[in-house]
Amino acid sequence: MADFVLDVPKKNSNQAMKKLILSLILFGFLKSENSPYVVVLGIAQDGGLPHAGCVQKCCKNSWSTGENEKVSSIGVIDPKTGQSWLIDATPDFANQLNILENVHNTKLSGIFLTHAHIGHYIGLLQLGREVMGAKNMPVYAMPKMQTFLKNNSPWNQLLSIGNIKILSIQDSKEIKLTRNLYIEPFLVPHRDEFSETVGYRIVSQNRSLVYIPDIDKWSKWDQDIFKVVLHTDYALLDGTFYSPDEIPHRDMSEIPHPFIIETMDLLNDMNSKNRKKIYFIHFNHSNPAIKHSSSTSNIIRSKRFNVAKEGLILTL
Numbered sequence: 001m002a003d004f005v006l007d008v009p010k011k012n013s014n015q016a017m018k019k020l021i022l023s024l025i026l027f028g029f030l031k032s033e034n035s036p037y038v039v040v041l042g043i044a045q046d047g048g049l050p051h052a053g054c055v056q057k058c059c060k061n062s063w064s065t066g067e068n069e070k071v072s073s074i075g076v077i078d079p080k081t082g083q084s085w086l087i088d089a090t091p092d093f094a095n096q097l098n099i100l101e102n103v104h105n106t107k108l109s110g111i112f113l114t115h116a117h118i119g120h121y122i123g124l125l126q127l128g129r130e131v132m133g134a135k136n137m138p139v140y141a142m143p144k145m146q147t148f149l150k151n152n153s154p155w156n157q158l159l160s161i162g163n164i165k166i167l168s169i170q171d172s173k174e175i176k177l178t179r180n181l182y183i184e185p186f187l188v189p190h191r192d193e194f195s196e197t198v199g200y201r202i203v204s205q206n207r208s209l210v211y212i213p214d215i216d217k218w219s220k221w222d223q224d225i226f227k228v229v230l231h232t233d234y235a236l237l238d239g240t241f242y243s244p245d246e247i248p249h250r251d252m253s254e255i256p257h258p259f260i261i262e263t264m265d266l267l268n269d270m271n272s273k274n275r276k277k278i279y280f281i282h283f284n285h286s287n288p289a290i291k292h293s294s295s296t297s298n299i300i301r302s303k304r305f306n307v308a309k310e311g312l313i314l315t316l
Helices: 014-026 057-065 093-103 123-127 145-151 156-159 225-230 260-266 295-302
Strands: 001-005 037-042 075-080 083-087 107-112 137-141 164-168 175-178 182-187 198-204 207-211 234-238 278-283 312-315
Touching: 001 014, 001 175, 037 093, 075 093, 075 175, 075 182, 083 093, 083 175, 093 107, 093 123, 123 156, 137 145, 225 234, 225 260, 260 278, 278 312
Parallel strands: 083 107, 107 137, 137 164, 207 234, 234 278
Antiparallel strands: 001 312, 037 075, 037 312, 075 083, 175 182, 182 198, 198 207
8 A cells, every 4th residue: 555644633642643553554554664655744835724813714613623734744754764854844843843753753864945935944943942952953955045044043043053054955966865765856936035946856766756835837847747747656736725716815926826726637637547646735724625524625536636634644
């Protein structure tokens, strides 16, 4: 089995999640001794769900029930070495780190950043002296992202007192994580006010995964998303908005993410096997697909695409 979801209620204990992982291992769904895997740690856009200041229907129930969706991030795990890596340091960094270390029994070995929009790097502050007081945590960043961190407070304090160390990454240059695991950043077009933006390709000996939580319209990219999907085993793609009528009070040209309906139309000629590789992620709070049981999510699945969910594990 290539993928599954650790479908444990968010209020349950870490111990319950550990028992579920152990059960999956015993039944052969997760080859813990050999196979690296990716775990989805959050699915929401930078503001999470519920969203600050939102009292509309999309957030109203969440405010009253306390239910939430964490900001989009994935963990890359090699069970053989006991190491893990985070892609992006979100506002939910504390909970996401806890899942990696205490549910998946790993040690965080580094953080890979995609870009300088708040939901993707603000969690680095948790590494500072006010919280963890980390020692030289590796943070992998592109050149402009490095400059942003080095030249602006409070981020440069993390560097000056040794909470983090920045490691350079380059477009389309592969990095070896462990003997069986590699990661490669690649540039994508986005609103690059402070830094460039990258997606990541994660590769093992058996499978590969592409993660693109933020991108402008597919037509702006110098790569063909159709071909990218064909040549990978899993594709976690920007699903920020389902359709253009979600936030009528905003100028959508200022936030030109590909609508899910556009992406599905663009890739509709793929056979079912290839469409099933795709998991939409990074949902805005206004996007009805953020609710896994919604009619919108069901429509997406009926077209043989997938909706990412926290706890989803994709075996590499």
